[in-house]
Amino acid sequence: MNNKAAVADLIQQRKPRHALPTALYSDAEVYRQDLEQLWHKEWIFAGHTFELEKPGQYLTLQIGDYPVVVVRGADGQVRALHNACRHRGSKVCSEHSGKVAKLVCPYHKWTFELDGQLIYAGNMGEDFDKSAHGLKPAHCQVVNSYIYVCVAEQAPDFEKFRAALSPFITPHNLDDCKVAFESNLVEKGNWKLVFENNRECYHCDGTHPELLNSFVENLSVAGVGGDDDPELVAHWDRCEAAGLPSRLVMDEAGQFRMTRIPLAAGAVSYTMNGRPAVARRLDNSGEENIGALLYFNYPSTWNHFLGDHALSFRVLPQGPNETLVTTKWLVPKDAQEGIDYDLETLTRVWLATNDQDRRLVEGTQAGVNSPAYEPGPYSAIAENGVCQFDDWYCATMARKLAE
Template identity: 55%
Template sequence: MDARSEMLDLIRTRKYGYSLPQPFYTDPDFFKIDMELVWYREWLFVGHNCEIPRPGNYFTVQIGAYPVVIVRDRSGEIRAFHNSCRHRGSRVCTQAKGTSAKLVCPYHQWTYDLDGKLVFARQMADDFDPAAHSLKPVACENVAGYIFICLSNEPADFQAFRDLMEPYFAPHNLSDAKVAHEATIIEQGNWKLVWENNRECYHCAANHPELCKTYPEAPNVTGVSGGADDPEMTAHWEKCEAAGLPARFHMHESGQFRAIRAPLLHNAVSYTMNGQPAVRRNLTDIDTDRIGALMLFNYPSTWNHVLKDHAVTFRVTPISATETAVTTKWLVHKNAVEGVDYDVENLTHVWNHTNDQDRQIVEENARGILSPAYEPGPYSEVHEGGVMQFVEWYAAFMEPRLSGKSSSVHLKEIA
């Protein structure tokens, strides 16, 4: 049985409410299928438009086998290209980020304008056509300060995500922010283990003392129950909405993305050890205090926490069947001054510790799953509804793609 057939069979015969069989977390062939059917087809968060505020600003990312460069062109439009020279394939932009009037391949100096057009190729044949050798474009969308790309030649619809996300995020003015700090950690575990850990707070009390000073462990915050039956949650939504901030739990019918605004604990306003603001200058001009955290996930590449004074964004990037990069960025108002309006250590303390704790959790999870004695175990319906939802999304998403049927996703009802 080949890997595709095995994966399809395991998806169809798996036990609902249980973790996935071992190969989904360990097998290199299963990982290649994940890359082909998920990561090379779906919209992926790659960064923020405030990171490339001026023409010629660019940054690069690596998604599996694909190097990509994201650049702001002369008209101000954000574009993405395959970072592979049309001459002999060398990477054109070799740095993580930079600024350049044109994109020049370091190998033979083939030169591309910021719109990807080839403008210089030295000593080529008389019949050489520069117009046929532009950089290959990658689908790119820019919404509420976030940049997403899709590597597929036939990108999935983006409008549904834009329609859900934009009203929640627009009031936070993230296009007028700046990245105050950035950190990437490599977790020795499959990307699905990273997500499963993220989608529950069942583990928080025992593992995240810093985060638990402000972040509620309630399943209706991390999970998918919605919180409409929680008076504190609905009161918070009403308060935020009266101030013009969309707040209610909203998940797309596919289960792929969700937004919710939830209160923090003990009247905290920010993710700091004392709950006080980490930044003196707020991202948003909304006057209402204690607006809590706006949380969004979009499988497979990002989860986010946006507060009044700053935002914390996360990007998930698979490296191998047992390695995943998690990049965290802390965004503050573009005019906030380090050392005056914020202290980087105070700003990043909670999530730096939380990220390292999560890394250890994922790695121990991954080590245990490697055991020949491992078998899928049951999720807690009370605390791990979010994990169940993620696994159901993944299974419902993969099954039709593996079988060659329609790619529409239908999720089981999760209490």
């Protein structure tokens, strides 16, 4: 049977406003098509430009089948390169991140400039053409410190996303930030379960006591509106008067969304007491309580921006039932640990929340793998965000599989 046709048939079997069938969370061929149709073709969030402040600084990531290195060149430009030596394929950069003068393959010491040009290859003879064996480039775009990479031969349009996102993030001055802390958590669950869990707070009351000191679920978080919520509209009006775009922006396909929401009464940050975790501001609005700016971009990232710090989350699939979730806590570059912020106060809420979500995802994966599993209906009150994600996934995959 045609593998693409088989996966397309599975997608067609999904009932409207229901969870996905077992195979879409577990089957190896579905996972293969997820990689080929989504992860290998879409823009994937890699990291932030301020992590690569100086020439030679790099970070690595694995996008499905593709190891990639993102590096700042001697000319100051940030580039994405396929992290596979043009000799015998060894990874050139094996560490999570680092700083180098040149990119040197550890296997046979082939040496590449920071832009990927091959400059040394020993024992290859006088007739060897170094210019034909540089590291292959991958598509790379930057928007307000966010580095996105696409490993497809032809990348989809990026400008629509840039135009939507940049007005929201620009007031938060991310180019003047640093990573205060990074967490890498492997969840034993399919990447779609990870995103589904993120898209609702139906589970929050019984699972996330730390988060609920500050976070409040809102219709706008689900991407289904909120214009009839007086509290939300008042929050939007107040923030926009201070120069902070706030009203929901969402593309037609539902792949990305940005909006700002109020936090719990009296809370201004994700801390146990709701007070700021950092004695600095990210924005210059002069508005003390700006709530939280939330944005997602399927399939790889969701993000939260507070007045004092921000969090970026990156999702990378590592197998049908395994996903790497990377969280970075972003603070002003001049903020000093122990003086302007305490790391435990800054990270406590989301370290706890991430681990609680990991357990939920892993428990759900075990359940959907059961022969007795039957997809259940989504709540029209509390699970519209999850349904929106599944609708996007099914519609996008159906279209791509038919191409």
